[in-house]
Amino acid sequence: MGRSFRSRGIAHAALALVLDEARRAGLHRVTARTLAGNLGARHLLAAAGAVLTPGDDGTVHAVVLL
Template sequence: MRDELIEPLLSAAVAEAEPGEVMPPVPGPAGWTAARRDAFREFHRSHFGGGQVGPAGSIMYAVTVGGDVVGGVRLTRLDTPAEVVETGIWLGRSARGRGIASAALRAVLDEAVRIGAHVVVARTTPANRAAINLLRRSGAVIGVEQGQVQARFWLDEAFTTDLAG
Protein backbone atom coordinates (compact mmCIF):
# COMPACT_ATOMS: atom_id res chain seq x y z
CA MET A 1 0.00 0.00 0.00
CA ARG A 2 1.25 3.46 -0.87
CA ASP A 3 -0.15 6.82 0.16
CA GLU A 4 -1.30 7.64 -3.37
CA LEU A 5 -3.62 4.60 -3.27
CA ILE A 6 -5.46 5.68 -0.09
CA GLU A 7 -7.90 8.06 -1.81
CA PRO A 8 -8.79 5.65 -4.67
CA LEU A 9 -9.23 2.89 -2.06
CA LEU A 10 -11.48 5.14 0.02
CA SER A 11 -13.47 6.13 -3.07
CA ALA A 12 -14.05 2.47 -3.91
CA ALA A 13 -15.10 1.75 -0.33
CA VAL A 14 -17.51 4.69 -0.15
CA ALA A 15 -19.07 3.91 -3.52
CA GLU A 16 -19.32 0.14 -3.16
CA ALA A 17 -19.06 -1.11 0.42
CA GLU A 18 -20.34 -0.51 3.91
CA PRO A 19 -17.84 0.83 6.47
CA GLY A 20 -18.04 -2.34 8.58
CA GLU A 21 -16.96 -4.42 5.58
CA VAL A 22 -13.70 -2.54 5.10
CA MET A 23 -12.43 -1.20 8.43
CA PRO A 24 -12.71 -1.49 12.22
CA PRO A 25 -15.82 0.04 13.81
CA VAL A 26 -15.95 3.80 14.39
CA PRO A 27 -18.49 5.31 16.82
CA GLY A 28 -21.11 7.63 15.39
CA PRO A 29 -23.98 7.62 12.95
CA ALA A 30 -24.16 5.00 10.22
CA GLY A 31 -22.59 5.53 6.82
CA TRP A 32 -19.48 7.16 5.47
CA THR A 33 -19.26 10.20 7.75
CA ALA A 34 -16.28 12.58 7.60
CA ALA A 35 -14.96 11.02 10.83
CA ARG A 36 -15.25 7.51 9.38
CA ARG A 37 -13.46 8.58 6.18
CA ASP A 38 -10.64 10.08 8.26
CA ALA A 39 -10.46 6.91 10.35
CA PHE A 40 -10.26 4.83 7.15
CA ARG A 41 -7.31 6.91 5.92
CA GLU A 42 -5.53 6.71 9.27
CA PHE A 43 -6.16 2.97 9.62
CA HIS A 44 -4.58 2.26 6.25
CA ARG A 45 -1.68 4.69 6.71
CA SER A 46 -0.88 3.12 10.08
CA HIS A 47 -0.39 -0.22 8.34
CA PHE A 48 2.17 0.91 5.76
CA GLY A 49 5.03 -1.55 5.93
CA GLY A 50 7.07 -0.97 2.78
CA GLY A 51 6.51 -4.55 1.60
CA GLN A 52 7.21 -6.03 5.01
CA VAL A 53 5.04 -6.56 8.05
CA GLY A 54 5.24 -3.01 9.42
CA PRO A 55 4.83 -1.44 12.86
CA ALA A 56 1.16 -2.40 13.05
CA GLY A 57 2.04 -6.00 12.16
CA SER A 58 0.32 -5.81 8.77
CA ILE A 59 1.00 -5.58 5.08
CA MET A 60 -1.86 -4.03 3.12
CA TYR A 61 -2.47 -4.06 -0.62
CA ALA A 62 -4.96 -2.39 -2.92
CA VAL A 63 -6.74 -4.82 -5.25
CA THR A 64 -6.80 -3.37 -8.76
CA VAL A 65 -8.47 -4.38 -12.00
CA GLY A 66 -7.45 -2.59 -15.18
CA GLY A 67 -5.78 0.11 -13.10
CA ASP A 68 -8.89 0.77 -10.99
CA VAL A 69 -8.84 0.13 -7.25
CA VAL A 70 -11.70 -2.25 -6.41
CA GLY A 71 -10.81 -3.42 -2.90
CA GLY A 72 -8.12 -4.27 -0.41
CA VAL A 73 -6.37 -7.27 1.11
CA ARG A 74 -4.03 -7.60 4.08
CA LEU A 75 -1.77 -9.94 6.00
CA THR A 76 -1.47 -9.39 9.76
CA ARG A 77 0.84 -11.16 12.19
CA LEU A 78 -1.10 -12.66 15.08
CA ASP A 79 -0.06 -12.78 18.73
CA THR A 80 0.73 -16.44 18.21
CA PRO A 81 3.90 -17.87 16.71
CA ALA A 82 5.41 -15.54 14.10
CA GLU A 83 4.71 -18.06 11.37
CA VAL A 84 0.93 -17.51 11.70
CA VAL A 85 -0.69 -14.62 9.85
CA GLU A 86 -4.27 -13.56 9.28
CA THR A 87 -5.70 -12.36 6.00
CA GLY A 88 -8.70 -10.22 5.28
CA ILE A 89 -10.10 -9.12 1.93
CA TRP A 90 -12.86 -6.84 0.77
CA LEU A 91 -14.12 -5.96 -2.68
CA GLY A 92 -16.59 -3.37 -3.87
CA ARG A 93 -19.95 -4.78 -4.95
CA SER A 94 -19.24 -4.44 -8.70
CA ALA A 95 -16.03 -6.50 -8.36
CA ARG A 96 -17.68 -9.41 -6.57
CA GLY A 97 -18.48 -12.70 -8.30
CA ARG A 98 -15.87 -12.20 -11.04
CA GLY A 99 -12.97 -14.30 -9.71
CA ILE A 100 -11.13 -11.24 -8.39
CA ALA A 101 -11.29 -12.39 -4.77
CA SER A 102 -9.84 -15.78 -5.75
CA ALA A 103 -6.93 -14.10 -7.53
CA ALA A 104 -6.34 -11.71 -4.62
CA LEU A 105 -6.42 -14.57 -2.10
CA ARG A 106 -3.99 -16.61 -4.19
CA ALA A 107 -1.62 -13.62 -4.38
CA VAL A 108 -1.80 -12.97 -0.63
CA LEU A 109 -1.18 -16.65 0.15
CA ASP A 110 1.90 -16.50 -2.10
CA GLU A 111 3.02 -13.40 -0.20
CA ALA A 112 2.53 -15.23 3.10
CA VAL A 113 4.88 -17.94 1.87
CA ARG A 114 7.40 -15.27 0.82
CA ILE A 115 7.45 -13.70 4.31
CA GLY A 116 7.90 -17.10 5.96
CA ALA A 117 4.41 -17.84 7.25
CA HIS A 118 3.37 -21.45 7.69
CA VAL A 119 -0.31 -20.89 8.50
CA VAL A 120 -2.77 -18.27 7.23
CA VAL A 121 -6.00 -17.72 9.16
CA ALA A 122 -9.11 -15.98 7.84
CA ARG A 123 -12.27 -15.14 9.77
CA THR A 124 -15.76 -14.25 8.64
CA THR A 125 -19.34 -14.45 9.81
CA PRO A 126 -21.55 -17.50 9.23
CA ALA A 127 -23.80 -15.32 7.05
CA ASN A 128 -20.99 -14.49 4.60
CA ARG A 129 -21.55 -17.48 2.32
CA ALA A 130 -19.52 -16.01 -0.54
CA ALA A 131 -16.42 -15.69 1.66
CA ILE A 132 -16.89 -19.16 3.13
CA ASN A 133 -17.22 -20.66 -0.36
CA LEU A 134 -14.12 -18.78 -1.56
CA LEU A 135 -12.10 -20.01 1.41
CA ARG A 136 -13.28 -23.59 1.00
CA ARG A 137 -12.64 -23.60 -2.79
CA SER A 138 -9.16 -22.21 -2.12
CA GLY A 139 -8.24 -25.13 0.14
CA ALA A 140 -8.89 -23.79 3.63
CA VAL A 141 -9.97 -26.02 6.48
CA ILE A 142 -13.17 -24.44 7.82
CA GLY A 143 -14.43 -24.49 11.38
CA VAL A 144 -16.53 -22.38 13.74
CA GLU A 145 -15.10 -20.82 16.91
CA GLN A 146 -16.98 -18.44 19.20
CA GLY A 147 -19.66 -17.80 16.57
CA GLN A 148 -17.16 -16.90 13.83
CA VAL A 149 -16.15 -18.98 10.85
CA GLN A 150 -12.42 -19.71 11.07
CA ALA A 151 -10.49 -20.80 7.99
CA ARG A 152 -6.92 -22.08 8.06
CA PHE A 153 -4.46 -22.58 5.22
CA TRP A 154 -1.36 -24.67 5.93
CA LEU A 155 1.40 -23.42 3.65
CA ASP A 156 3.42 -26.59 3.27
CA GLU A 157 5.39 -27.46 0.15
CA ALA A 158 2.51 -29.36 -1.49
CA PHE A 159 0.15 -26.44 -0.97
CA THR A 160 2.54 -23.85 -2.47
CA THR A 161 3.20 -26.13 -5.43
CA ASP A 162 -0.55 -26.32 -6.04
CA LEU A 163 -0.80 -22.52 -5.90
CA ALA A 164 1.94 -22.10 -8.48
CA GLY A 165 0.39 -24.65 -10.84
Protein backbone atom coordinates in the same frame (compact mmCIF):
# COMPACT_ATOMS: atom_id res chain seq x y z
CA MET B 1 -17.07 -6.15 -2.40
CA GLY B 2 -19.80 -4.33 -4.33
CA ARG B 3 -22.29 -6.51 -6.16
CA SER B 4 -21.18 -5.24 -9.57
CA PHE B 5 -17.69 -6.65 -8.92
CA ARG B 6 -18.73 -10.07 -7.69
CA SER B 7 -18.14 -13.28 -9.67
CA ARG B 8 -15.21 -11.80 -11.58
CA GLY B 9 -12.49 -13.67 -9.72
CA ILE B 10 -11.17 -10.57 -7.95
CA ALA B 11 -11.35 -12.04 -4.43
CA HIS B 12 -9.83 -15.31 -5.65
CA ALA B 13 -6.92 -13.42 -7.25
CA ALA B 14 -6.42 -11.27 -4.13
CA LEU B 15 -6.38 -14.31 -1.85
CA ALA B 16 -3.93 -16.08 -4.18
CA LEU B 17 -1.59 -13.08 -3.92
CA VAL B 18 -1.85 -13.07 -0.12
CA LEU B 19 -1.09 -16.79 0.05
CA ASP B 20 1.84 -16.45 -2.37
CA GLU B 21 3.28 -13.60 -0.32
CA ALA B 22 2.85 -15.58 2.90
CA ARG B 23 4.75 -18.49 1.36
CA ARG B 24 7.56 -16.17 0.22
CA ALA B 25 7.73 -14.77 3.74
CA GLY B 26 8.23 -18.29 5.08
CA LEU B 27 4.89 -18.55 6.86
CA HIS B 28 3.37 -21.96 7.41
CA ARG B 29 -0.29 -20.98 7.70
CA VAL B 30 -2.72 -18.14 7.12
CA THR B 31 -5.78 -17.62 9.27
CA ALA B 32 -8.96 -15.69 8.61
CA ARG B 33 -12.28 -15.13 10.29
CA THR B 34 -15.59 -14.31 8.63
CA LEU B 35 -19.23 -14.21 9.55
CA ALA B 36 -20.96 -17.57 9.37
CA GLY B 37 -23.53 -16.13 6.96
CA ASN B 38 -20.91 -14.89 4.50
CA LEU B 39 -21.23 -17.81 2.11
CA GLY B 40 -19.06 -16.18 -0.55
CA ALA B 41 -16.11 -15.81 1.81
CA ARG B 42 -16.59 -19.30 3.17
CA HIS B 43 -16.64 -20.77 -0.35
CA LEU B 44 -13.54 -18.76 -1.34
CA LEU B 45 -11.60 -19.88 1.72
CA ALA B 46 -12.65 -23.52 1.32
CA ALA B 47 -11.64 -23.44 -2.35
CA ALA B 48 -8.20 -22.25 -1.22
CA GLY B 49 -7.90 -25.32 0.99
CA ALA B 50 -8.89 -23.74 4.29
CA VAL B 51 -10.20 -25.84 7.13
CA LEU B 52 -13.30 -24.03 8.39
CA THR B 53 -14.29 -24.23 12.04
CA PRO B 54 -17.51 -22.64 13.31
CA GLY B 55 -17.09 -20.29 16.23
CA ASP B 56 -19.57 -19.87 19.05
CA ASP B 57 -20.00 -16.18 18.21
CA GLY B 58 -21.51 -16.43 14.72
CA THR B 59 -18.16 -16.49 12.96
CA VAL B 60 -16.14 -19.09 11.10
CA HIS B 61 -12.39 -19.47 11.62
CA ALA B 62 -10.37 -20.54 8.58
CA VAL B 63 -6.85 -21.95 8.47
CA VAL B 64 -4.91 -22.47 5.24
CA LEU B 65 -1.76 -24.54 5.65
CA LEU B 66 0.98 -23.47 3.28
